[in-house]
Amino acid sequence: MIYPIVAFGDPILRKETRFIEQGEFDLKEISDNMFETMYNASGVGLASPQVGMNIRLFVVDGTPFSEADEDDEDDEPDLSLADFKKVFVNPEILEQDGEEWGFEEGCLSIPGIRGEVFRPERVKIKYRDLEWNEYIEEYEGLAARIIQHEYDHLLGKLFVDYLPTLKKQFIKKKLSDISKGKVDSDYRMKFASRR
Template identity: 50%
Template sequence: MILPIVAYGHPVLRKVAQDITPDYPNLKEFIADMWETMYYSNGVGIAAPQVNRDVRLFVVDSEQIINNLDDDEKNEYPNDKGVKQVFINAHVTELNGEEWAYNEGCLSIPKIREDVYRAESVTIEYQDENFEHHEKTFNGITARVILHEYDHIEGKLFIDYLKPLKKKLLKGKLDDISKGKIRVDYKMMFAK
């Protein structure tokens, strides 16, 4: 089932999400709905707060980015093959490497894209959909997508990394998004 995506201005996007247990209601169906919603919306990741649930769960498919890079771009990320993965109860344990800029967007903040600086690699502890524990290091674009989605479960948005002047210049567009004055090709939920 395709779920409505919460728009900028909704309070759930600013909450620190809670860990869940294997008995979380209808977890398997919820994860399937998140995948379906993400693909329907042309996203490469989506976090539970974006579909109005304040739990520490997100899904990432960075394979679709890596597979669509041309050969020169693939050489820029030689250690990044991409992942298609569920992350439950994730907690970043380490950030490494130089921060680098990449033009990011967000399904909850449609039609705004900006350069955001993030670390080259992230080490993260998480559980998969079977609640098996993992600690892995990810690099390049995959690390960036993971960090973007991780921010959602920490109550942060990519626009929080922008300089004050840039945020001020975007204020009108952000206000329009929070008021529902925007048209997108997917279902959205606005703050009441």
């Protein structure tokens, strides 16, 4: 089932999520639906608040970054993302380190807006899988960035929070329009102003 994606302006995107109790939800069904929703919107990550759930869960699939654009000779695939498809249940970032590097990010909840965000190059994260096994793993590069971006959603943060003041001023009206439902997107969205 494809969920509508919650748009910028909905209070759930600014709330810190709560931890999930073992057996509380059918996490396989929720994560399958989240993957379907993410693929339908051409995303590489999706966090539970973006589909209206205040729980600590996100899904990622970095495959699009591992496929080079055949028309662009300079576009190098990131082969480390070829098998980077995961569900993170109750994730907790334990460490972030390395040099901060910039990359243009976007967000399915904020269509049509992109901006360069600087994040540390490495991350160590503790999480559970769908069978409730616990892992502590380290990621770097784009995988670490995707994790940090989605993890921010669980803390009520958005990529636009990291943009320079001037850029924030420049996109202020666009963000306001999104919150009012005045936006074109290729996927179904849910707007707080239309409730």
